[in-house]
Amino acid sequence: MTTNHIVNLGHDIYQIELVNRMEGGRSTGYFIDAEQKTIVEMGASVSVPHVLNAFKQLNIAPEEITYVIVTHIHLDHAGGAGLLLEKLPNAKLVVHPRGARHMIDPSKLIAGAKQVYGDEFDQLFGPMIPVPQEKIIIANDEFKLSIGDNRTLYFYNSPGHAYHHFAVYDPASKGIFSGDSIGMSAPWLQEKFGFDFYAPTSSPVQFDPEAMIATLRRFMELDIEQVFMTHYGRHGDAKHVIAENIERAEAFTHIAEEAYQENPTWEYTAEKLRQYFHKELRKLGVPENDPVLDSFTFDIEMDAKGMFHYMQMRTHSETHQIKK
Numbered sequence: 001m002t003t004n005h006i007v008n009l010g011h012d013i014y015q016i017e018l019v020n021r022m023e024g025g026r027s028t029g030y031f032i033d034a035e036q037k038t039i040v041e042m043g044a045s046v047s048v049p050h051v052l053n054a055f056k057q058l059n060i061a062p063e064e065i066t067y068v069i070v071t072h073i074h075l076d077h078a079g080g081a082g083l084l085l086e087k088l089p090n091a092k093l094v095v096h097p098r099g100a101r102h103m104i105d106p107s108k109l110i111a112g113a114k115q116v117y118g119d120e121f122d123q124l125f126g127p128m129i130p131v132p133q134e135k136i137i138i139a140n141d142e143f144k145l146s147i148g149d150n151r152t153l154y155f156y157n158s159p160g161h162a163y164h165h166f167a168v169y170d171p172a173s174k175g176i177f178s179g180d181s182i183g184m185s186a187p188w189l190q191e192k193f194g195f196d197f198y199a200p201t202s203s204p205v206q207f208d209p210e211a212m213i214a215t216l217r218r219f220m221e222l223d224i225e226q227v228f229m230t231h232y233g234r235h236g237d238a239k240h241v242i243a244e245n246i247e248r249a250e251a252f253t254h255i256a257e258e259a260y261q262e263n264p265t266w267e268y269t270a271e272k273l274r275q276y277f278h279k280e281l282r283k284l285g286v287p288e289n290d291p292v293l294d295s296f297t298f299d300i301e302m303d304a305k306g307m308f309h310y311m312q313m314r315t316h317s318e319t320h321q322i323k324k
Contacts, residue, residue, distance in 0.1 A: 006054050009234050011173035016054040018043035027076060030177060030228055031058070032170075035148035036066040039091075040168060040177045041230050044079035045126030051080075052087060065091045067137075067147065071158075071179025072165035073099035074203075075113055075125050077230060082106070082129030094137045094145065096157075098164035103131040139166060156219075160212025160249075161201055167219070174225040176238065181215055183245045184231040188295055195284055196235065198244045199277070200252055201299070207306035209253040216246045251276060256307035260315070269311075270304035 007015040012034060018027040029041040029051060037060060042051050055062060065088045070078035081093050081103060095103055102109050106128045114121045141157035154169040158181040168177040183200045190196050200212060224238040235241050255276055259269040277296055282288060
């Protein structure tokens with residue numbers, strides 16, 4: 001798909017194209033050109049040159065950056081934090097309290113990712129460098145960060161996709177930097193068919209649909225008009241986007257439960273989820289055998305693994321309670 005490396009979104013917010021799975025059009029970071037210049041999400045280390053090049057094009061010196069914010073510590077959002085901070089001498093990393101220690105010592109994150117991605121790890125993510133402890137700011141629920149005389153960012157704990165996740169609300173733009181808490185979009189559908197499609201991201205191992213729905217309902221109470229997704233881009237009509245994700249999170253729960261009862265394997269869950277995705281897309285007008293359906297294969301498999309893991313943990317907990 002066609003992507004623009006830097007997009008001016010208004011309210012001094014710029015969208016920056018990142019690299020995800022060695023592809024464009026799947027991940028974005030955001031630069032806020034406020035008095036305290038701030039980057040929200042920088043992706044894996046392979047994206048750091050893109051971020052630095054964007055600063056150069058915007059005539060921003062690395063020394064001018066004050067804050068780097070990661071919504072959570074999955075490598076496609078935070079893997080490049082250490083490398084980027086080496087290039088930004090005055091910047092500090094703002095991170096969830098559950099994620100801070102893994103930024104200081106990323107060895108467990110690296111080991112876990114290498115188990116999943118094997119020999120592809122270096123190509124997909126590049127080196128993950130520790131962040132010095134003195135460079136870290138921990139953002140608890142309802143933390144406030146002033147980035148200018150008239151601009152404050154509000155941080156909201158947002159479990160569901162991960163327990164080390166927060167979202168960042170910007171009243172100036174009436175927008176929320178959602179990370180993965182308000183799911184993902186598929187910009188290639190917008191380009192080909194002219195409509196957006198939103199769905200939760202339930203990748204392993206901390207997917208919790210009840211927590212996700214509670215998070216989404218909390219967001220509904222905010223005065224928001226737009227969502228700044230990491231996957232992918234800015235979306236207006238925020239309440240509609242959130243409502244659609246609530247509906248689909250509920251559907252994910254039903255699919256996970258049904259699949260686990262019928263055949264408790266992640267592969268079977270993936271097949272049931274694939275059927276659901278294709279049914280929803282056909283309702284929107286995607287032809288049944290259109291090759292664009294294959295573009296969801298990776299996401300469906302990752303989501304299914306998270307859904308299956310959720311059912312394993314839930315079943316184990318229920319069994320333990322019965323034995324008590």
